[in-house]
Each structure stands twice: as C-alpha cells, then as structure tokens.
Amino acid sequence: MYLKLPSGAKMPVLGLGTWEAISDEEIETAVNTALDFEYRHIDTAWVYENEGAIGKVLKKRFASGLKRKDVFITTKLPMTGVHPERVSMFMEKSLANLQLDYVDLYLIHFPVGCKYYEGETRPKFNDKGEIETEGRTDHGALWKKMEELVDSGKAKNIGLSNYNISQIETILQNAKIKPAVLQVELHVYLQQRELVEFCQKNKIVVVAYSPLGNPGMNKFLQKLGQQPRQLANILEDPVVGEIAKKHKKTPAQVALRFLVQRGCAVIPKSVTPKRIDENRKLFDFVLSDEEMKALQGLDVGEAARVCDFKVFGGLDKHPDFPFTRQ
Template identity: 40%
Template sequence: MATHNDKTLSLETRLTLNDNNLMPQFGLGTWRSEPGKVQSIVKEAILNRGYRLIDGAWIYQNENEVGNGIHEALEQSQGKIKREDLFITTKLWNQHHVPEDVEWALRDSLEKLRLDYVDLYLIHWPVAFKKITENFWSQKEGEKTRLYAENVTLADTWKAMEKLVDLKLTRSIGVSNFNQSQINEILKIARIKPSVNQIELHPYFNQHDMREYCAKNNIIITSYSPLSNLKRENESDDASALFNPVIQEIAKSKNKSTAQIIIRWHLQNGLVVIPKTVT
C-alpha cells in the first residue's frame, strides 16, 4: 500500500488505479445524508471546498440530489471545473446482481445523476437479493432472514460489470464490503480486475490483513466511516475514535482536531477516504 509524506497531501492528491485511471484520495461520502440537503452540500463541496471525489450509491436514494449538486457546481464554476475533473462513484445494489439487471441498474443511476458515465462502479455488497419488492430493505422471510437469490454467483455479476466498461458507462469497476475469498473468486475469472475495495476502516478497525492483501493485488482501498463514527446499536457516542485519549493528545500537540489526525492517518497509509456529509 502506498504511503505519502505530509507535504504531498492535498485535495488534489490522486492515486493511480490498476487500470491507470486516477482517483482522488479524499472525497465526500453521501451515505445517511439528510434528504433535501444533499444537493447544496455536493455543490458547495465541489464549487467552494475543492472536492473532486463524490461517493454515492443507488440504495442511498439520493442520486437525483447528488446529480443536481454536481451540475449546479459545474454550471456556476463557469467552465473552471469540468466533468472530467470530477470522480463520481456509485454502486450496484443487491437486488440487481442478476447479470441482465446490471446494465439497467447503472443506466438508472446515470439517469438520476444526469451523467453519461461514472468514474467508478462498485458491487455494493457480495450478496444477491431476490428482486421481489421495491421496498429495498425489507426483503425478509419471517422477521430476520433476507430472501437471497439462488444461482447468482459473484463471477456472473462481475462479468456483467466488465461489460459496463466496454460500453463506456463506467471507467473503472470494483467491489465493496468484500473479504479476501470473495475477491479471489472474482480474480479467478476476471478480464478486468477490481480496482477498488470499499470497506469500513478506521483506527479501531484497521483491516491490516485486508490492506496487505489489497496491496499485493494492486487494489486500492476506500475507507468508509473513517472516523469510526458508524454508531451501532447500544454503542455510546464516545465509542468513536474521535474520543480516543491518545488521538486527542496527538491532536492537541499538533494543534489539530482529532478528525484531522485520523484522516491524516488514512491518507498517509495510501487509503482513499470519504467522510460522510453528516460528520
């Protein structure tokens, strides 16, 4: 995994993916963003804050707002910011893993985003759901068991993902929330290797083994919930690394915030980082 000197890091820093496309190392996540505010946040991030990477997903149900924010920023920049300056990521949802649905799913996202292509398209999770309802989260049998699709393999879905590159609907493809064995399953048949694995990663969950594995296979990692502020059931607010006394002491000695120290840790370890808009 690449590492960087402090002096080389900025919003302009980009990492080279295994397909030679360049990905900004610091971006804006749109998960759990408040409806009605996403458009203005995305526009502000691009137009006035220097962000060039915007990370979204079909299941976030805010791609229309993300697209509106992107287009407002481009228009108001008066040509200073162009589409090719941006790096837009979105993701294939679980109920669209059947190969014949994969292209439709990306085209649906592109229509909402009002874009001709995305820069990176990820398989959001390594599981396929039956497409039995548009209530995306409630595909359940009884109370607890999701209705998983049968006879849909990761290899089948990946081959359909590769066709999206051929169609120039996305420049790069990758995965999200995959473990090593699941990535290996894809690598065995891949014509185009996954360029990115987006996973939860932060000081309390540093994913050391996965980082070594991805470095060996030339796969860039994107860290979501990089501040470890993905609050789980029964967790207190101070479970976040933002309240870690060691990190707080480092931040104090550097005259920085704890969030800045944690993000710097990600960047110096060659990770792409996408703090959520709600943080």
C-alpha cells in the first residue's frame, strides 16, 4: 500500500523506523529482516548515527538484485544543519554515509537551529546543561536551500518534521516546491487531529513516528543520564486490547492500523525480527467505524507526547520551539 506524494512518487505506507538502532549488528539485522519481509521504506536521520550501517546493508542488497528504485529512503537534516549555509553540506554527508546518489525524502528534522562544530554529530551543551542553539531561523531561506536539493536531484522529495501549523504556513507562503511530507509523533494517545487535517487539506502526507508511543524512550533517557519517566503503555490499553482480540491481531497491529485508516504512513521502530514481521500485517483487516470512534476516544493530547525534545535542556525556551510549552 502506498501514499502518493505531490511529485507523483509513491511512498510505502509502512516503513521501518531506526531511531536508537545504533549498533551495526542491530541495523544489519533490522534492515535485512525488513527487506526480507518486503518493507520498502527505510527511515533514518543524520543524528541517529546509523546512516553508515544502513548504507552498507543497502549496498549489499543492491548488489544482489534489489533495485534502488524500489526502495524509499528517508533521512533528515539535523538541528546543527538548520541554517541555509549548512543544508548542502549535511546532504552530502548523509549521501556519503548511505552510499547513495539521492534520497527519496529529505526532511528538516526539527525547526530549531543549533550551533555546529566540525566533527560533532549531535548538538553541544553549555555549562548550564542547556543545548547551544542559534537565533530564530529564517525558514523561508532554509526552505529555498532544501528546494535546491530537489533541483540538483539529490533529494526526490523534501519535507518537514516536528513543525507546527504556523511554521508550516510560513514554509507554504515561501515555497516553490511545497513540503511533500510532515513527520510527527502520532499515536492513539496523541492524535493531533487539527494538525493532521491541516496537512491533508494542503496535500502534505503525514508520517507517524513513535506510532506505538515509543516504549524504548526510557533507555534513551538513561543514556543521557536522565531519570526514566512514567510512560503510558498503548500496548496494554484495554480498549486497544479488546479490539485486537476481536480481530485476532496484536495490540500493536491495531494501533498501527488506526493511523493507516486516518490516511497516515507509519514507521514503527524495531530490531526484533518477530515484531518487524508482525508490524507489517496491517492490510488484511479493517477497523469498523465504531472501533475507530473508540480509539479516537483514547486521545490524551499534548500530555501524552513522548518525544517532546525537552531532554535537550533549554530547547523549549527557543522562539522556534514547535510544541506547546507546558
């Protein structure tokens, strides 16, 4: 199943998310397993530090018969690249890592720009433990540099990630090439209906990251030396469980199917072959209107956001911070 982008390109509705799949062994297993199970959409980002490992897998698979045109590859401009003068440089870095001549989709990962230091993959923190940001971003100028990537053939499509409606409107007002995609956190507890409707009205395809609520978030927090959070568990929600039982499906399959029926693409992350296999089995059942309504009733709103980027201290003070400040 595909969603058509404004360029005419077809983006597979189901993709493999790879955030926090950093080790070469994890990536090799996950990407090879996904490709074996007919996944044709792989999502990564510069800041995930795994583009190189993904590139090695892709090179081997292309050499053994998989056609490049049949695989949809997404990567992202990092916060340290959110500056008109650094867009081209980071595109080149990602293409070199992935061993590709082009990516199918290149996204601005986050609307806040951070200071860049040569040789550093991620933003730096100051003595107060706050991320070193730059001033307000000229999103119009930034987007023009993104458009140049399409003109040069290095990106077939361009889009946004973690932008709010106001920020998307700014891009639309300045765009020669409109954003093809908005990638945001989306799941049954954080449904962002107004944002999704706005995008669909403007022919921007919505891709849901953390579509299962990101159960692995606490591992990431511990790596940063931060305290784990009490995270709501979608997969143990009784409403989701009851619907899953009725369809003889897993709770994860129901949670993903809910988003697909809203017209969104989904990129669940997993490095477990069994889960990667299960996550693709979304297209042989349909949720009824009553079941969709029951799942819509689970929406918590902003309080359910898992990836709020506040792990990067002080980021929420920046004028371009896109989420509601709680």
